[in-house]
Amino acid sequence: AALRALETPERAVRWLVLGGSLIGFAFLTKMLQAFLVLPPLALVYLVAAKLSIPKRIGHLLIAFGSMIAAAGWWVLIVSLWPASSRPYIGGSQNNSILELTLGYNGFGRLTGNETGSVGGGGGQGGPGWGQTGLFRMFNSEIGGQISWLLPAAFLLLLTSIWFLRKTRRTDARLAALVVWGGWLVVTAVTFSFMAGIFHAYYTVALAPAVAATVAIGATILWQHRSNAIARVLMALTIALSASWAFILLDRTSTFLPALKWFVIVVGLAAGFLIVFLDRLPKRAVLAITIATLISVLAGPTAYAVDTASSAQQGSIVSAGPSTGRGMGGGMPARIRPPGTTGTATGTATGTAGGLLNGSKSTSAITKLLTTNASSYTWVAAAIGSNSASGYQLASQEPVMPIGGFNGSDSSPTLAQFKQYVADGAIHYFIASGNGGGGGPQASGGSSSAITTWVAANFTAKTVDGVTLYDLSGGIK
Secondary structure, three states, X not given: OHXXXXXXXXXXXXXXXXXXXXXXXXXXXXXXXXXXXXXXXXXXXHHHOOOOHHHHHHHHHHHHHHHHHHHHHHHHHHHHOOHHHOOXXXXXXXXXXXXXXXXXXXXXXXXXXXXXOOOOOOOOOEOOOEOOOOOHXXXXXXXXXXXXXXXXXXXXXXXXXXXXXXXXXXXHHHHHHXXXXXXXXXXXXXXXXXXXXXXXXHHHHHHHHHHHXXXXXXXXXXXXXXXXXXXXXXXXXXXXXXXXXXXXXXXXXXXXXXXXXXXXXXXXXXXXXXXXXXXXXXXXXXXXXXXXXXXXXXXXXXXXXXXXHOOOOXXXXXXXXXXXXXXXXXXXXXXXXXXXXXXXXXXXXXXXXXXXXXXXXXXXXXXXXXXXXXXXXXXXXXXXXXXXXXXXXXXXXXXXXXXXXXXXXXXXXXXHHHHHHHOOOEEEEEEEXXXXXOOOOOOOOOHHHHHHHHHHHOOEEEEOOEEEEEOOOOXX
16 A cells, blocks of 8 residues: 555555555554554655655555554544453453553564563563564574565565665655665564564464565566676575575474475575576576575475474464474474374373463363353363363363463453352362463462462362362352
């Protein structure tokens, strides 16, 4: 929409209103992360629009207003609606949508100071969510997820801008580079240095920018292929991409071990030959082009096929084979289905689940939960949404997720939970299973206090490896 506004000045306002509205809707999906694309979009219109500067500024203010309207109506409704008659604002500690927006889902992601988080870098980056720094997108945890074409994207961005340095400011190619290149740089820098919650799958936000920047940059260099400098730059881009793919594939050396050698040999050969493009027949040029595409895309394609052909489970998704290290600092790189890591499937052992994967009920536990279920508002309560999920799916009866998704929300409070128990609204409290600790551990919230109170006042019993407390018989 922003680029359309540049192409059609007479209809620029309507396109900018649409663009602003789309970003507003994106805010409702991912909150402040949606605003990472704002700087390049505003910059490109301010620089490249075929209008006077006052009009450009005015149009951008209209676009900003449409963004605020598209996002703000929901924030306003939630803020004004009485807390007593709406759901708790998960992720906040004070039941506040503004706290969630600006804190846990906002600036806390940058600084690492996130009350209610299940871990993190403590404001400086580190083991909690992985080490921050300029090369974070290329490290052993993140590199195989997004960085295959990142070196090419950055190199092509710089070289393309250099080749377009003498074009007019309204040139469509330059405008596109500003949008996609700006998206690439702003998002990559933010992800590299954010000290708060970070998972490798967040980097999917870079994919459109990488694809567009590489496509535009490669096209511009190809258009200048009669220039020896352009051919050398093409060769350098191909060689760099093939070499980096070799390194990434070498990190998972048991995964298609011959592929890395194929990629590096074909890539370096194609890069060398492309320098002499002007002296080669058309068929040879076509063959070199095909070889180039194969060499730079073979690695990520193999990762994609591996991901699509492997069963997945859990909350943290990742592409390709596991590198043997955590995702975002200590998180499993690939969560396989039960039974693929040496645990037999079909055994009468339950799991209470946790932050990353759901709980697993058994027939005996499910029978307990469904017995006389209509007498209770919740047949059970468990710490965190994932811990509650498996039991609710198995029993098809309500299970209370104490503390929301992370188990860190102050919902319900200890006093509220005591009242629910006194009212006979909850049958069981599910504390742990198969060595688990009763769901995710997080700062903030009331989960720990509730767990301690239940353990001190009710008798525990173990069913198929899962610890449960019957809350219906009164305090012991």
